[in-house]
Amino acid sequence: MKKNLSIVILLISLAISQSVFSQIYSFEKGKVPEGWKIDKGVLHISSGKYKSGSRSLQIKWKQNAVLTIPSPTGISEACRNRNGGMNAWIYNESPTQENLLFSFRDETGKEVCQLPFLLNFKGWRCIWAKFQGDMNMPSKSNIQSVEIQFPQHTKKGVTYIDLLEFTPKVSWQNMSDAQYKVNRTDYSLIPDFIGYRNATPKVEKVITAEDNQITTITDRLTTWYLGSEQHSSERWIKMRTENEKTFIRNGVKAAQKIKIQYNEDYTPQGEPLFPMGAPTIIDGQEAKKFRTINENVLLPLALDYRKNKNDQSLKKALYIYDWFNDQGWADGSSMGTLCFEKLRSSGYFHSFFLLKEQLSPEQLKRELQTMNWFTMFGACYQLPSYAGEVADNLRALAIPKLIYALSQNDKQEREVALTAFKHYMDNALGIAPGFFGTFKADFSGYHHRGPYHSAYYPHALYAGALIAYLLHDTPYALSETTLHNLKQGLLTFRFFCAGLDVPAGTVGRFPKGQQILETLLPAFVYTALSFKEPDKELTAAFKRILESTENKQAIAEYISNVNSSLAYTSTVGEIELVTQLASSSIAKEKPVTGTLFMPYSGLLVAKDSLFHFNIKGFSRYIWDFESSATENTKGRYLAYGQIEYFDLKNRHKSFNPQETDFDWNYIPGATTKVLPDKVLQDKGGSSSGHRNFSDETFLTGVHASDKNAMFSFRMHDITYDQSFRANKSVFVFENFLLCLGSDIQTKDKRYPTITTLFQSFSRNTSEERMPEGYILTDPSLMYAVKGGVVRTSSEGSHTRAYIEHGTAPEAAKYHYYILKNKNKVLGRQLLSNESPIKVIAQDNDAHIVTYKTKEITCGALFNAQKKYEGQLVSQVNIPLSYILEKQKDNSFKLSVCEPDMRRISRAHMGLLTEEDVIQQEKPYDTQLTINGLYNVECPQKTIKVSLDKEKDKTYITISTIRGENYTLLLHQADHLL
Template sequence: MIKSLRFLILAFILFSSPVFAQLQVDICENTVPKDWKANYGKLSLSTVHAKMGKQSVKWDWTDQNASIGIIDKDFAKVADDPRSTFVLWLYNEKPIADQLHFVFYEGTKATYKFDVNLAFTGWRTVWVMYHRDMIKLADGGVDKLEITAPASIKKGTLYFDQVLNYVNINPRSPMRDLQVPFVNLEGDKAANAHWNSLYQFNANPGYLPLEASVSEKQKKQFTQITNRYIKLIEGKKTVNEQKSLDSIKKEFAFWDIKRDKGNISGRVIYSVNDIELSGNEVLAKAKVANEKSNVKRYAQLMLAVARLHHQTKSQLIQSETAKMYLDLLDHMEDQGWSYGSGMGALHHLGYNLADYYNSCLLMKDVIKQSGKLDRTFKTMYWYSGLGRTLAEIDQLPVSNIDVFNTLLGSMLSSALILDDTPEKHRYLKHFSNWMSYNVKPNTEITGAFKPDGAVFHHGTLYPAYGVGGYTGLAPIIYVLSKTEFQIAADAHQSFKENMMMMHYYTNSTRWPISVSGRHPTGTWRIPDMPYAYMALSGSPDGKETIDKDMAAVYLLVTKSQQNAYAKRFLNAGIKPAIYPAMHWTLNFGLLDIHRRNDWLLTIKAHNRYIVSHESYPNANVFGRYFSYGQLEVLYPESQKDIASNFKDKGWDWNRIPGTTTLHVPLDLLRADIKNVDDYSGVEEMLLTDEPFAGGVHLNKQGVFAMKLKGHDKYKMGSFKATKSWFTFDSLVVALGSDISNHTKEYPTETTLFQNYLNDKSDVISINNKNIAGFPYTQNKSVTTVLDNRKIGYYIPAKQNVVVYKKNQTSRDQKDLQDTKGDFAGLYINHGQAPQKQAYEYAMLVAIDQAKLDAFAAQMKTNKAPYTVLQKDSIMHRVRYNLKNITGMAIFASNKNLNDQYVVNNSKPCLVMYEEQKDKLALAVVDPDLAFSDKEDDTPRNPDGTRKEVSVYSRDWFKTPSRPTVVTLTLNGLWKKLDGDNKDYTVEYTKDGKTLLTINCKYGLTTNMSLGK
């Protein structure tokens, strides 16, 4: 789970609304509210049921026409606030097959109404937005509410608590349930639908037939799956059971659960979302109260009780734990944590309720003996959203990392708690089919796993969330493996490939800062246990009982090779994985990956579909430039002094290596974080209107390029640059052109490196002269630099280069404290308001001074390792002379290209080719993922500048990437060689040229082998 989730939920609440919501008030601790009047009935205070404090308002009615009239000064706020919401808690002792009616008036004119279904027992809450969810009866405001009793019964009783006639809340939060099925209907299509669509999931009928019976073989598989899963959740054996029991009793006492005359009462079990109803002036107090008695703490106690009950052999302890557990279970149901209840809002419920489901499974026998198995299953089914698996395959909702991370085990527990019946078999088959569908590559921005191996969350490559997804999925895949409920082989294979890709872009356990999302700490690491579970699941084709690839990665990244998993894999003759020398391009994630020997090099971009960064309050506050071409080199953690260049101690957030940026004061770089629309939370995730960004690879080499454009939000609409990187073995050639903007106040810079110095005397070399002194600056005649991390830089003449060693003052990424640190850096200064400026430099990774000097000398001869053939607005083109490979980033369409082979193109694209004897190896990518068929759909402000909007609000967010066609014209007559792929066709023109029509999709490289 993301470490700062608790804070992020709080931040979400704090900033969700322009007007903070009012405090959850207790309406009835001393007297019935004076502005409440009952007709045909009686209002009184009752201590039998209470949601806040010790009492609630009891309404006994004696006629079908009975009603309550309520007057409140807060009603006056409703008319002018589009987010105004009505909230109440309602207790019902007996289910009623009818509705409670709410009608709001302005004077004698009815303006709004809604109904609440009463077929429940216990507490229920409703959050109903006036302007969106209620039925509008007439124009006007509100000054009175009338609550009318159900007409089908003459006498009845209901209890009210925490009635809020006006509260301003985030419109994404309220969710419909069996009581108010009309609330937030669009929520089923929203980015948080995986939390909020419980009502829709519950309505799915299921598409698989119910078998007449289950076989003995199937029963054995039920047992095998259950035993495997229980082994995962039962926890470590308690050494001192009595001590554990005493601790549990103390925690149980906190909840003050009591039974009296058939009723149960106890401390309120808050949803984490209840705090959304609290005002800013009491937020701290509300947060403390919520944390002390929230449902996560309650569920943790339930699991602790269940684990002790499961492991003990003491009948006395079993008896005590069974009684406590049933009290906990009944109190939870009475509090509203029951089938069909939405608790007002339940976003992020998977994080907070996870232990509840596992506890129920461990306590199945106790629950069944008490006659509450059916009730418990229904509640588990509802909150886990198991019903989502019952939709037809072609109608299955796209699931994201949150589901895999927090709900997968909960869904499985819900199915496993059933007796061994055809119904259980059917649920497990639905669950298996749903998993198979959802782990396959998804071609929308939403969803988790992409065709190129990227793992997505929040609309971007996000391995920090991917860890949670892998940690949730892999154990379940293992639990189901080698049974009829195992996931499909192709799904297994694609998930394995996605996990392998994370292995490729970590070194050896940590991934680049550029893909760290809102957590640029440098401490996040690849998880080891998912690889162990995938290894134990066997190979996707079922031929191997241990997947050797997964086991090898596990042995590489695990912290200990003395544990049971490591020993088992080593005893099977499996060795730790060795990284291949390879190049990968994740164009969904806009990440380029280049590996050689023990080092990893990555480059990160953004475009009109993929956000530049994610900033939250107190998280990555200075991350605006993270995808402006950030280039990182990671060595293994074992090389501690040079493993990474980054430390959040004086780090200059303006000078991120590889990027071209406007160097502004830190106060101007700080993100201005807002809740920009009803589709998003409180975050900054900016998009450009440039579609061109991406890469292509051929024979372990690659080209990556982007057209960079700043965002108008920060007056950077004129900020533009065309950037490219050509990665050949240990060499990177970096080019920039058309660097322009109108900002005269601050300089524009391209940063080559910014390295943390462990010691001020760490040496860098400039023009083969060692610099140990500190501080130091040189800005003239710089041709070669060897930094303190074994990376060399060759800089052609006539560029305004600055190299330095100095102490830097900054702010940490959370913007919580000042930081200081010693750094060495190298950048190119393009000046203020540059117009069509350019740059060129070469990097050589893992090099020494002698090799750098030799390289610089070669660059002055006719045996130069590389040649820049073109660098303008039409194309960046570089030839790698050592291997006869040419890379092309073509930014324009239908141009007469001045190239030996490629002379025309139908649209912007990336091309690489390798010249061989009478052959041409060719690779092509269309970097436009084509989610939208509109040339530009960027929302604009009245002055024409681009408006900040949420990526979730874009109509293409859930649209699949569309295949495209690129046509290239080649000099000469070329033919497709035998056995080459069928993703392109070959035609010939009358003037003796070859016309290639290439089918492109998903940003994947199309490789071709052509011959004369």
């Protein structure tokens, strides 16, 4: 049955492919299509220029010529579809400042839309344009013919057309370029390349520099690429050097397939090249991509010339620049879209810096214009009113932007460009508002409008740190604020990492990509060396990571990996700087411990010398998970209250997606519905399918001290099952975690609802039932469950343990403890009537607990209308969480987190507009009513305090914002009585 189904699917796919291909005019049959006519010129099938196969349509046109195409294949379906339109490749031999005009006409001959296409170029250019969306064609129109109208004033010319297609679906990624315009007003996903290209190179105040100061920057960058050879015998440097030799050797070998060919007028001849946005198969043939040359050939050739003086590699690289340009890799050319092309072009950018002195003046001017276009350097002249930058633009384009600025030959133009670049980087590495990237106020890192710590953000951190190092101690040095942001970003990153691993709930679509911290070691170095004296805190953190025995293999693998994919960083100079700081006399830091709530990640981190915990939720402002067609397809529950642990001593961990039998329904700590894989992977009716938000603002955490913290959120699924809700809290104490759940509900009667305790791939587990509940163990921890129904299922060494809530629960609860030291005596005590923990509230209004022997009270107050007269914090005017710790002399330390960001949100990321993304967080006057009379102070900010002797109340007003933690110190005011 499965085999037959596969055959049917294959046949359908082939039919679809053939139907798509049948719409493409590729001219491979050697004949001008029937009915195509030109009134002033000649149509000819040519083998001189082509974008696919071996032929194209050559048009030798004269002034005012009109080429008529009657009843084009595919035009009817393209008209009917909202995204229908035209794709084409155009080659122009002689630039002219006039347009080629595509005129689309109905059965009466009336024009229903048109597309002007400027012929001011030589080489290939691409069109992706929609009839309705870009050419403003009325929706009910029916195109019957196409006229291509040639320039009115230019006497003659030669133009080629290939891969002309009238398609029902033009890519959503299409963009305006120097030849034609599309109607795009939201640039949140596709940048405004034309706007940046047209930016005036001007700054308010030019920062001037001496020639030797520019040389300092250039020399640092050159040494970063090539190394200094001062420490060439050092083991890591030798390792990187040897792997770089292999990288060069492989690239030079791959380049042998590229033949240097020019025709009589020195136009390069070479096989067709396509951008990343083009299909892999075009008209039945595999499309060769610019990316292949960029990633595998260009940079090895440049390094081979600079390091080995190989003139043949230089000649081949210079030919590739000419070949690229003729194929459409040029200033103003979108090739359909540059949405992802700009991210995979590091070979081009970096090879240009290494070879620019060898380019002819004409080549240099041409490639500088191309660099300006591809790097979007114009963004440096158009700084927005808010801080931040997309991580992609930092990781892929920060260094290329600097290369462009440094490469200006005119001194004044170079100073203007470097001034603009310095201001751009200071702004880009600033704290961004709302959903915008990349640096957030808590030093989470954003991409795709959410926390993304497995990729994107670490790359952006690296790029920012490298720029800081290259510019430091020059007139263009980044600001102190920027250095602070880089430093805190790195220190926070190392804090939320367990070993080298980022939290599972912040991996985006890369659940197997948690290990990342070793790739940031150079960023620690760059930033530390950007201060007047090497920063001690960064150096100490760097040395602890570097010298850890557990990290040696990962570091060696990082050093051995040399490539020029997303961003080229694997240079010899990088490792020389790492070696330099490693030899510093500054001592390594002690193991990092403590607690931290990160509101922009929806994450609480709690770590000591033995265990690291990450607790994750989602909300109105934090999406649930990210996936693609092939990546993280079952990751729906990663933020449903996951409690991830790392056993640092025994090297165990709770999240193991690398295991074949890992069950994505049973994420430890999460409250989930157990779904079949097909349902778990389903989009659930969402127009996005991932990056879904909740409608609940309550996602809060308090890091009161190194040993005491809490996390709480109101979970609501508004995407897959709008009846699915839960209130979930975790209270972190020195030896154990207390996990409370309440009001767990769903109307779904098909699938059981559970809260997972653990999922283990070791036989070292146990379960014991007792009157008060259950005590279970996995290889690292003990779980003491009070009441409820606990189930375990085992297959071989794979064990799942969970609390069962049944199908369609209406107000289910759970109450369990996670014990770090597997102390069964303590476990039994916690479940007994003699427990040091008292649960005061566990309902839809609040979760409040007291650790009696420690005199600590923790509260998650969901309902601001309710009064809690028996508690010191008796009322609030907005939902919040707090930890109250009794101090000496009857004073208290009150730590508070009010989580609402007070900005717009949508059902999922895809619905956020450009304006939504940058909306600022708003402050709120949070009021707390305290039973008793107290003098109150706040170390962070000014607060308002009033005392009501008659009611024996203290009223505190504090301006809260961004889910930040605030500390209030309460001292009894008995003398006022």
